[in-house]
Amino acid sequence: MLIDLLRETVWSLAGNKARSSLTILGIVIGIASVITMVSIGQGAQASIENSIQSIGSNLIIIYPGAGRNEGPVRSSRGSAKTLTMEDAEAVKNQIVGLKGVSPEIANRYQVRAKGQNTNTQVTGTTPSYTTVRNIKISIGTFFSEQQAKSSAKVAVLGPTTRDDLFGENANPVGSTVSINNVEFKVIGVTESKGGSGFNNPDDAIYIPILTAGNFLAGESYLSSISVATEKQSAMDSLQEEITNLLLKRHKINDIASADFNLMNQTDIISTASSITGTFTILLSSIAGISLLVGGIGIMNMMLTTVTERTREIGLRKAVGIRKIYINLQFLAEAVVLTFIGGGIGVVLGWMASLGATQFFNINTEISISSILMAFGVSAVVGVVFGFYPARRASNLSPIEALRYE
């Protein structure tokens, strides 16, 4: 019986190639577009989260506050000269539960090497920066505590800066770069963190903080202090402790007039996730619309063939085929169509996402849930609209079905 049913299904579908392939096409488009859309959306979300994580984890950054002048004019936030090396030392020595503290003096300078030049972010810091900011070295070394204390003129390049100055994937260790006309010896290159464009973490140079203060900035005020905590759960309480310590050191009673700001990574992540959340909603609605359109396509194909098939159903009934077999056959046809279409759609959607990664450099992430959802919805639509009208037709008396025009 089952083999008869399958044979009849295959004959019927193969006998109407145009109809069958159009139905399959509708399902393929619906499923493939949903999978591609969702994979692009999730890829974007993942890459945003990644780049935030790459800054370092459990990170609190202390920035100087706005300059405090007499009168109503405030200078811009972060421009004040309020944070010192001593502040950083105090945080490091007096607060318990920190993984590392790194003071930073950062500025943009013109950098030259072998006739190439670029404008990049030069950060003066201490070796603990690697722990705090999660920096890994790919060639050479980061500068040592010794080099930091002796204000050695050594520099560690970010991979993008290395590419700009020495050519892609060159080994610049031992060469010399000139930062703001001061010569530095290159001792290492960091690993790429990924990212591009504005604020690229790979476009950077790291030098000892004393060197930056003495030879480049000409003063020792810090542009920021990065603090990494041991535990994520302790971030809030540690943030409060650091605030109190600095208020005490700066002899300020009122937190509202503090001359520094603390920002922690959780804030950044929550801002970013609200952005990616919007992004996900946008992409999901596009995916939902394609699924709807695909579903309507399937529905249309299934419904428009009913006229022709109503007579066929009438004939089948008239020649003595029981209703149950007619229903089963139409169900089998709908299932076969949706599964073939679904299979092709999944493969095609998969390939489209891989293609987007390959050719347009878009991050994609294929999720099983989107595949299941797309497949599930089209299967349900296909089966319901393939089976239901046929079932209704098989309930007609054979005479009515045969007369159906």
Add this chain to the structure above:
Amino acid sequence: MIKCKNLTKIYRNGDVETIALGGVSFTIKKGEFVSIIGPSGSGKSTLMHILGALDNPTDGKYFLDGQEVSRLNENQLADLRREKIGFVFQSFNLLKRTTVLRNVMLPLIYSGISIKEREKMAREALKYAGMEEGKFNNLSNQLSGGQMQRVAIARALINKPAILLADEPTGNLDTKTSRLVMEYFKELHDRGHTIIIITHEDEVADYAERIISIRDGKIESDRINKKFKYLRKKDAD
């Protein structure tokens, strides 16, 4: 073979009652060739549907081969149609884009007979219906009208049914082909088949040995066709 007692069919549409058949009784013996003739709206189609077990009468009794058809449920009716009745429809009702063989095998799909056996039966039926063997694997929509009707007849005969019911079998054919098809029905009659033809054309009805004419849901006349013998005699000449 066929025994009808007071067959009545009433269609209700809201408050309006339409009497399609108002108490029809007759008997058809095995091997008879009967035409049921009447103008449209006379109730002849309704009668054919009841005789073909496609529809149940509102009242009255219908026996086929001693079995009371008017009491069967839907599935039993389907089985009866498959086993005892062969239909030939006016518009052929062949499955398009489907081979001649598969069309003929259609009634037997779920009968439990193996595919090999079914194909053998279909080939026999097609040969019996006078179809050229070279056309067995052609698609049904590539055939001429006369050939389509032969395929439809082969489909009706595959199960060696007790009765062959033809509803306006020449309705879609030209005069020449009509004549060929009717000659073929006569040949089937000669081979012993019980045939009932429903038509509104006297010319078609005249091929049968007995003519039942229906008007307004009642039998107007039930007579032996005198021309039948004459026609056969003419054939013999």
